[in-house]
Amino acid sequence: MLRSRTKLIELGKRQLCRSMCKSSELTLVEVDDKTGIATLTMNKPPVNSCNLEFLRALKSAMKEIESNKCSGIILTSSNDKVFSSGLDLNELRQPNPERLATFWKELQEMWVTLYLSNVPTAAAINGHALAVGCVMAAACEYRVMLPDFTIGIHATKFGYVVPPFIVNTYLSVLPHPVVERALLQGKIFSTQEALQINLIDEVVNSKDEALCKCADFIGSFEQTNPVARALTKRQLRAPFAKQLLEDPETELRESLEYINTPLFQESLDQYLLQLKKKNKK
Numbered sequence: 001m002l003r004s005r006t007k008l009i010e011l012g013k014r015q016l017c018r019s020m021c022k023s024s025e026l027t028l029v030e031v032d033d034k035t036g037i038a039t040l041t042m043n044k045p046p047v048n049s050c051n052l053e054f055l056r057a058l059k060s061a062m063k064e065i066e067s068n069k070c071s072g073i074i075l076t077s078s079n080d081k082v083f084s085s086g087l088d089l090n091e092l093r094q095p096n097p098e099r100l101a102t103f104w105k106e107l108q109e110m111w112v113t114l115y116l117s118n119v120p121t122a123a124a125i126n127g128h129a130l131a132v133g134c135v136m137a138a139a140c141e142y143r144v145m146l147p148d149f150t151i152g153i154h155a156t157k158f159g160y161v162v163p164p165f166i167v168n169t170y171l172s173v174l175p176h177p178v179v180e181r182a183l184l185q186g187k188i189f190s191t192q193e194a195l196q197i198n199l200i201d202e203v204v205n206s207k208d209e210a211l212c213k214c215a216d217f218i219g220s221f222e223q224t225n226p227v228a229r230a231l232t233k234r235q236l237r238a239p240f241a242k243q244l245l246e247d248p249e250t251e252l253r254e255s256l257e258y259i260n261t262p263l264f265q266e267s268l269d270q271y272l273l274q275l276k277k278k279n280k281k
């Protein structure tokens with residue numbers, strides 16, 4: 001009882017000393033004056049689907065947080081049902097070639113920025129995290145999730161080949177056989193299933209609790225040297241990012257070629273129809 005009251009007081013304090021750092025329409029950044037932790041809230045209605053502008057806003061917010069020497073990043077959502085619905089599928093449908101290339105490069109850069117961030121990263125998953133939404137959470141160092149939501153990469157279910165950097169994000173948190181089965185089945189996990197396979201670290205009952213857990217995780221590095229920590233993280237993660245760092249053009253070319261195939265475009269049309277139909281019922 002006493003412990004939970006102390007926790008609540010602690011939570012209140014944390015909320016009080018939060019100050020706004022920089023916001024765009026699509027992202028909101030608040031920095032805790034005491035801890036230096038930045039909460040980056042995704043705010044692209046209705047479901048945080050990642051279009052070109054949103055990917056840009058996310059990357060730029062993360063870079064800004066790092067350059068302001070914040071002590072860590074908590075990634076979360078302003079929507080209380082959806083963390084992120086992944087890529088904005090409209091960017092992939094009958095695309096303008098130039099915009100698609102710019103879009104895919106932004107995706108690559110946003111991923112590298114988050115995955116190799118110098119500062120500790122934590123995801124407060126307060127809603128469904130699908131496809132690239134799951135990838136963003138998995139690219140963080142720590143994940144805490146609310147019950148009764150879903151998380152996973154279901155690309156193969158609707159005709160998408162999973163790009164190597166997405167495979168690698170899974171491989172850096174899950175064992176190979178688990179990744180293989182999950183990706184080949186296009187498996188979407190419930191919160192409880194995600195906990196069982198260690199795709200997430202903990203389950204909590206509210207967004208405030210999720211933010212608190214993430215702050216505690218970031219606080220656990222207080223006694224470490226930030227430069228040594230960042231370089232060690234980079235060393236551990238570099239093998240998974242090698243391909244994108246050394247040869248982003250090949251990944252870009254292969255992805256664009258695939259997205260432009262009739263097979264992909266037809267599957268996408270059907271999938272988008274299903275999504276829209278669901279709402280008309």
Ligand SMILES: CCCCCCCC/C=C\C=C\CC(=O)SCCNC(=O)CCNC(=O)[C@H](O)C(C)(C)COP(=O)(O)OP(=O)(O)OC[C@H]1O[C@@H](n2cnc3c(N)ncnc32)[C@H](O)[C@@H]1OP(=O)(O)O
Nearest residue numbers: 049085086087088089130131132161163254255258275279
């Ligand atoms: C050799 C190498 C080759 C490499 C090839 C690479 C090729 C890879 C290509 C693509 C990779 C893609 C990865 C992705 O991230 S694709 C995105 C996949 N995401 C999804 O499938 C999520 C779909 N959405 C949902 O399931 C739900 O929306 C959900 C997130 C559960 C939320 O449900 P709910 O709260 O009920 O909200 P609605 O379904 O009503 O959605 C509101 C409106 O938003 C539209 N919507 C939803 N998600 C998307 C999206 N991802 N993109 C675009 N639009 C989206 C939905 O249609 C609703 O619109 P409307 O109100 O007009 O009906």
